[in-house]
Amino acid sequence: MVLVNYIYFKGGCGHCLGMPFDLHDTFKSEFYLDEKRSVKVPMMTIKNLTTPYFRDEELSCTVVELKYSGNASTLFIFPDQGRMQQVEASFQPENLRKWKDSLRPRMIDDLCLPKFFISTDYSLEQVLLELGIREVFSTQADLSAITGTKDLRVSQVVHKAVLDVAETGTEAAAATRVKTNLRCGKIYSMTIYFNRPFLMIISDINTHIAVFMAKVTNPKAPFQELEIEPVCLSACLIGQ
Template sequence: MSHWSVWVLVLVIMQVFLGGIIAYADNPTSSDKSLVSSGEQSQTDKDHIAASNNKFSYNLFSNLSHDPFSANKNLFFSPFSVFSALAITYEGARNSTAEEMRSVLYLPQNDAARRDGFLELNSRVNSPGTDYNLTNGNALWVERTYPILDDYLNTSRTWYSVNASNLDFKSNPSGSAGEINTWAEGETAHKIQKLVDPDTLSPDTKLIITNVIYFKGSWAYPFDKNKIENDLFNLSDGRSVPVMMMHNSQNHVEYNYIENEDVQVLELPYANGKERHLSMVILLPKTSNMSAAEMVLDPGTFSQLQKEMVKKKVQISLPKFTIHERYDLSQVLSYLGMSDAFSDKADFSGIDGTHNLYISDVVHSSYVDVNEEGTEAAAGSGVVPATLSIEKNPVFRADHPFIFVIRDSETGVILFIGKMMNPAS
């Protein structure tokens, strides 16, 4: 029996600075939502899916972070993007393949709870923002002669806002790759130029599943352009590299902050108008030992720290940095427990009605740019005399490796995770 491959291409691009893009997500209409959404129940389901995403995020980060090939390298990915693409794939999985994927992704077994949760969470992510752009888009690319079950297409379209397109992978791999790459460029403001290499497509390629998440936002309290200085960043091996260090200058601003004997935790909000609450949470170990910061990422610990953070005036120093990475996640996902999906044991009969499909690759491309730009703070400018402070303001100096997380505080969902080991690399 021949086995045909499913590609799961997870494309994520994020930028942190002032600007805008156009969202292309094809969401269900309001009438569609009235048929599949259910008030209080959908809120509970959304929270469940967000919690599942965060558990998966921690496991994936931990495994990528401790991989011998990347232990001391920068790391950046969107767990929500990987999670979403695999959830779409899961809808076609059956038997032990479905059980493994459900376990790794912490997905609800109940179809209604799972699908309604994703519908509500994706609607949340793709809702328009006043001062930022955040979109999450899904697409299926199907070999034009290959039959996909209507039930799978309808489920993908209704609950995951998936657009399906037919391509000629067999006779025209170059044109097929070009169409996917053009879509990816349009979804990412031309930051990803070549997602698919036509040479990697084969006659066995029958289906490519893609997810794109794009974020472009501005700081609620921008760093002072006049206070960007040449500085040194201390690497974990004892060396130092030059960086451009940003400093905050709005002495009246209070940030959510907490620390213990091992780590400092700081939340930097993005400008969000009145309706959204997106922020970057930085986990800065007090020594070069990153394990203290990694332990904070445990979902229970991270959630509890968010509740315990208090408003403080903080002296912040943060390096400008850019990370551009590409990962093949097949091996790490197999290690986490979903090995059947990548083998001849795979059962994706819910996609095509056969046992011929398996996942050949899960590719994740990511980009982040963190700099000083942003909108003016709504509170205006002002200086609070030091004599009015009851205690000394904390100093948050990120001149050594740290972890950063982009999250939606309303749902609690983790959208992006990164590990900054060397801003000069």
């Protein structure tokens, strides 16, 4: 028996649905793959956005959260130039908790994020074996509720994940849009421009489980580093 798991996430932020990113504000811009190479990509943009934000000076990265109107939220982690390897190495539960606990609402004057579509697939037999799911792959498997006999076992597990982030799609982004006019005092402007590789984590708000972890290195390339949290996947497969 072949077990197939498919997960598709379409995160949309269309202004016409009361969400931050307006299709008409999207423009072509450079995305820097490294110090020498760049590609032109559609860059979504919004002005005067209030959303959870944290600046991690220790790890030299910026963290922004966009909350979707369903039960999902996304952490976008934007390392400083040359700091990607350091931030990737810090992807430990304690740092993720620190980022989540440190987020505070912050006005961002300009937030620019590339549109991207990622599709990838994995063979998960070895992953599940490492998680302790062994019997279902062996002659000891009892899947008789499917066929009426005990001569059936799982020989292959295929997982496909698709991630689509654009202006429109699912009802997304509970971040608020606030516009103010300041007549006096100092004005501290902030612009966050995702114009080089970044990381993202999509989590279920209710369970706090990360269902997607992705590294976006080239928004124009459909096959990139996209992962589903193995613990979440194993819980799904065993019906928990």
